[in-house]
Amino acid sequence: MSVSKQYLNIHDHSRELSGLKYIYSVISRRAGGLSIGVNLNVNNACNWQCIYCEIPNLTRGSPPPIELDVLEDELRFFLHEIIHGDYMEKNVAIDDRHLKDIAFSGNGEPTSAEEFPKIILIVKKVLQEFNLLHKIKIRLITNGSLIHKESVLAGIQTLAKIGGEVWFKIDAALEENTKIINQVNLKPKHVVDRLKLCGEICPTYVQTCIFTLDNKEPNDKEIDAYIKLIDNAKKNIKGVHLYGIARPSLQPEGHRLGRADINVLKNIADQLHNNGIESTVSY
């Protein structure tokens, strides 16, 4: 296996840089350093089709069976390169040379992999080998749509035990907006139920992408509904991460999207704060 000589930066989230099947690395705005990514959806298939999605050739579906032994070997190899090898020196600018997290953040919804609970156990085992358990975060970036499944809950329970956390995508609170943005039919009540369930078993943050669509920013009605939805689950969540679009959408609707004014994000953050909900803004 070989590693890239190219420096990583926050604008390039190419999954190919590490040359591996399931494991990649990025410099993450979110994590503030080097993040090891676990991509289970190697076929670029997701059960959602968000209009801002950066995945090339995105299709609907779930991943093919995961080769668990390959994933385990790759994670071990990559951690070895980072910790004992010269991966950081060769690929990462000096200020970013901190291993921040392992993030399940691939080319589709990670919990749609049937092997998801087993994979969390593999991550635990490999981190133990490197004496890194509880020293780096393990983050599950999810659209939350499968949280109610018994196997997914089991995986998230293990994640909680090893100091992990969930980032739960909610981009809109009105059903008609979810249909446009995420291209799924989703009742707000079901979103809140799943969010609460998730927050009860594992530290959970909401993550929300804010952008303009056809040059229009989110309006007051949409923002009010969003604030209300988050408020309904506020006892069960740790906070909210609001972020603007940093990289171009690779979906057919991409040309309709633009960056919202930072004040839109700040205004939402202020309203959340007034309701006692911590939030961060990445722009």
Ligand code: SF4
């Ligand atoms: S849930 Fe994530 S991977 Fe799936 S379409 Fe939306 S942005 Fe893309």
